[in-house]
Amino acid sequence: DQQVKQNSPSLSVQEGRISILNCDYTNSMFDYFLWYKKYPAEGPTFLISISSIKDKNEDGRFTVFLNKSAKHLSLHIVPSQPGDSAVYFCAWTGPGGFKTIFGAGTRLFVKA
Amino acid sequence: DSGVTQTPKHLITATGQRVTLRCSPRSGDLSVYWYQQSLDQGLQFLIQYYNGEERAKGNILERFSAQQFPDLHSELNLSSLELGDSALYFCASSLSIGGRGETQYFGPGTRLLVL
Numbered sequence: 001d002q003q004v005k006q007n008s009p010s011l012s013v014q015e016g017r018i019s020i021l022n023c024d025y026t027n028s029m030f031d032y033f034l035w036y037k038k039y040p041a042e043g044p045t046f047l048i049s050i051s052s053i054k055d056k057n058e059d060g061r062f063t064v065f066l067n068k069s070a071k072h073l074s075l076h077i078v079p080s081q082p083g084d085s086a087v088y089f090c091a092w093t094g095p096g097g098f099k100t101i102f103g104a105g106t107r108l109f110v111k112a
Numbered sequence: 113d114s115g116v117t118q119t120p121k122h123l124i125t126a127t128g129q130r131v132t133l134r135c136s137p138r139s140g141d142l143s144v145y146w147y148q149q150s151l152d153q154g155l156q157f158l159i160q161y162y163n164g165e166e167r168a169k170g171n172i173l174e175r176f177s178a179q180q181f182p183d184l185h186s187e188l189n190l191s192s193l194e195l196g197d198s199a200l201y202f203c204a205s206s207l208s209i210g211g212r213g214e215t216q217y218f219g220p221g222t223r224l225l226v227l
Contacts, residue, residue: 004154012208032213043202043218044155051213089154099168100145100216104154112201 002027006103018078023090116219137205
């Protein structure tokens with residue numbers, strides 16, 4: 001069964017520097033990976049996605065890298081801003097989209 | 113504002129009781145998803161409905177049930193509640209059947225506390 005692991009519960013970064021959030025998965029069969037951001041007292045909001053046929057996707061300050069051989073993906077935020085402080089979830093969507101599996105999340109603190 | 117509404121925002125009840133959580137999807141969205149987030153846990157997928165029909169099932173307990181009505185709003189029914197059911201319950205909606213990286217839009221959640 002698919003597992004999505006975000007092994008770092010929290011990350012602290014200085015404003016202006018790069019934030020790197022990591023995600024590992026077990027099942028090679030997947031459709032897409034998505035990243036969601038969550039502020040306290042709000043639901044998660046979609047940030048960026050990457051399909052299984054790509055190894056990189058970029059949207060402004062956010063870039064996701066996919067390393068299929070290592071079953072690993074990472075979200076890079078450059079430059080980090082205090083408003084980026086939130087919990088970031090990595091989510092796997094299986095073939096056909098029958099299920100979405102979320103990681104446990106990484107709490108990012110961006111210090112001014 | 114995602115356009116997804118959930119009621120109530122907070123719910124406090126006792127063990128053994130039954131509660132109903134309600135979700136209204138974004139206008140035009142046909143899929144509704146339910147997730148459970150326990151303390152310091154990720155979001156656990158419970159169930160998805162598409163245009164009134166159950167489409168996918170996750171780790172949903174038999175004590176839990178859901179449905180999607182003709183107007184596309186959805187309800188999640190939790191019965192014989194246990195202390196461990198205390199969690200945040202999120203509803204999300206998407207435009208179509210899901211998959212292919214389709215974005216899910218999340219409501220603000222219902223916080224359930226079982227005493």
